[in-house]
Amino acid sequence: MTDHLETTAIRAGRSADGRALAPVMHASTTFALESVDEGRRLASAPGSTNFYSRYGNPSVAAFEEAIAELEGAEAARAFASGMGAMSAVVLGLCSTGDHIVTQNRLYAGTQMLFSAVCPRFGIEVTAVDGTDPDAWEAAIRPGKTVLCVAETPANPRLDLVDLRRLGAIAGPMTVVDSTFATPLAQRPLSYGVDLVLHSATKALAGHNDASLGVVAGSKELLDWVWGFAVLQGANASPFDAVNGLRGLRTLGVRVARQTETATRLATELSNHPKVAEVVYPGLPGFAQAELAAAQMDLAGGLLTIDLSGGLEAGRAFVESTRIAQLAPSLGGPETLVTHPASTTHVSLFPDELEAAGIRPGTVRISVGLEHPDDVVSDLLSALDACPS
Numbered sequence: 001m002t003d004h005l006e007t008t009a010i011r012a013g014r015s016a017d018g019r020a021l022a023p024v025m026h027a028s029t030t031f032a033l034e035s036v037d038e039g040r041r042l043a044s045a046p047g048s049t050n051f052y053s054r055y056g057n058p059s060v061a062a063f064e065e066a067i068a069e070l071e072g073a074e075a076a077r078a079f080a081s082g083m084g085a086m087s088a089v090v091l092g093l094c095s096t097g098d099h100i101v102t103q104n105r106l107y108a109g110t111q112m113l114f115s116a117v118c119p120r121f122g123i124e125v126t127a128v129d130g131t132d133p134d135a136w137e138a139a140i141r142p143g144k145t146v147l148c149v150a151e152t153p154a155n156p157r158l159d160l161v162d163l164r165r166l167g168a169i170a171g172p173m174t175v176v177d178s179t180f181a182t183p184l185a186q187r188p189l190s191y192g193v194d195l196v197l198h199s200a201t202k203a204l205a206g207h208n209d210a211s212l213g214v215v216a217g218s219k220e221l222l223d224w225v226w227g228f229a230v231l232q233g234a235n236a237s238p239f240d241a242v243n244g245l246r247g248l249r250t251l252g253v254r255v256a257r258q259t260e261t262a263t264r265l266a267t268e269l270s271n272h273p274k275v276a277e278v279v280y281p282g283l284p285g286f287a288q289a290e291l292a293a294a295q296m297d298l299a300g301g302l303l304t305i306d307l308s309g310g311l312e313a314g315r316a317f318v319e320s321t322r323i324a325q326l327a328p329s330l331g332g333p334e335t336l337v338t339h340p341a342s343t344t345h346v347s348l349f350p351d352e353l354e355a356a357g358i359r360p361g362t363v364r365i366s367v368g369l370e371h372p373d374d375v376v377s378d379l380l381s382a383l384d385a386c387p388s
């Protein structure tokens with residue numbers, strides 16, 4: 001019998017711990033070699049630990065093992081951040097003249113990597129409507145498209161990409177940023193996707209105390225990624241890996257609680273006159289409810305709402321909460337709210353905002369672990385301060 005993923009999250013990744021139950025931090029940047037031959041072997045073996053920590057580190061390797069097990073992958077590589085992982089995948093697997101297909105709604109950092117960095121290296125990027133499964137196929141240029149990079153659920157409106165259709169794409173390698181879902185909600189590799197990636201800074205580490213990224217897939221692909229990553233130097237710190245492992249132990253209860261509170265909050269907000277729209281994969285009215293039910297085991301702790309009162313309402317809402325705090329990031333114990341139109345996306349023109357899925361009154365809520373009654377009453381009270 002195979003364990004449930006909640007159990008795996010507790011049992012996995014203990015290779016660096018000896019008999020200690022809590023993760024052991026190997027802070028060492030270097031390791032004593034027994035012989036010249038051993039040094040030569042470790043310097044060239046992908047993923048070797050016990051050589052030099054940019055190549056691999058026992059505490060970081062333990063975190064990687066845990067993620068590989070949770071994602072059903074042969075191997076994983078951890079990075080200093082989610083963007084460290086994404087840039088290693090994109091720049092490590094693509095060369096000048098290559099082409100990438102991605103979607104038009106993405107985490108802002110990933111979007112910048114595609115729009116500002118890739119062109120400098122002669123890597124062409126086509127961004128499609130990721131919710132249209134045919135659009136991915138149609139944008140592929142045979143022999144030129146090397147990667148299809150999806151994010152599901154995606155920033156900021158939780159658009160879903162059909163994992164079954166994405167995994168069936170032949171030719172280019174497929175990559176899924178599964179940060180919003182965690183392995184408890186979806187396992188992209190089981191659909192034939194080649195690489196799954198996370199900003200573990202978010203729900204996987206889960207306590208806002210680790211900057212961490214990770215990518216998982218076949219050993220062969222991870223060996224390629226490693227070859228670039230060792231030179232890129234965005235390797236995860238052992239301290240963050242230990243915090244990541246500590247966080248993983250409670251992933252099951254955290255995500256279950258956040259989903260429960262988010263479901264209740266989404267329902268209450270849907271009935272409020274000052275809320276024009278609630279976007280949450282767990283609501284029956286979610287635009288892709290059927291796909292959500294088919295590929296997600298949990299709806300998660302993130303929801304996006306549109307306030308009827310527009311920009312002024314958005315600003316007033318995020319400044320009027322008592323428990324929820326105004327901060328970027330998501331997936332931690334604290335409920336967080338963000339108002340993209342007045343903060344992260346303030347420089348965009350109205351048509352650009354609309355294309356990005358951000359309306360003047362759009363607020364993103366990352367539901368935390370406070371008592372559900374307190375979260376719901378706090379956010380309902382904040383609506384009192386909003387113009388309608």
Ligand SMILES: *Cc1c(COP(=O)(O)O)cnc(C)c1O
Pocket residue numbers: 081082083084107109110151155177179180198199200201202211212213
């Ligand atoms: C935060 C985030 C990233 C970037 O991760 P960092 O750890 O901040 O570098 C990438 N993708 C998604 C979906 C994110 O939420």
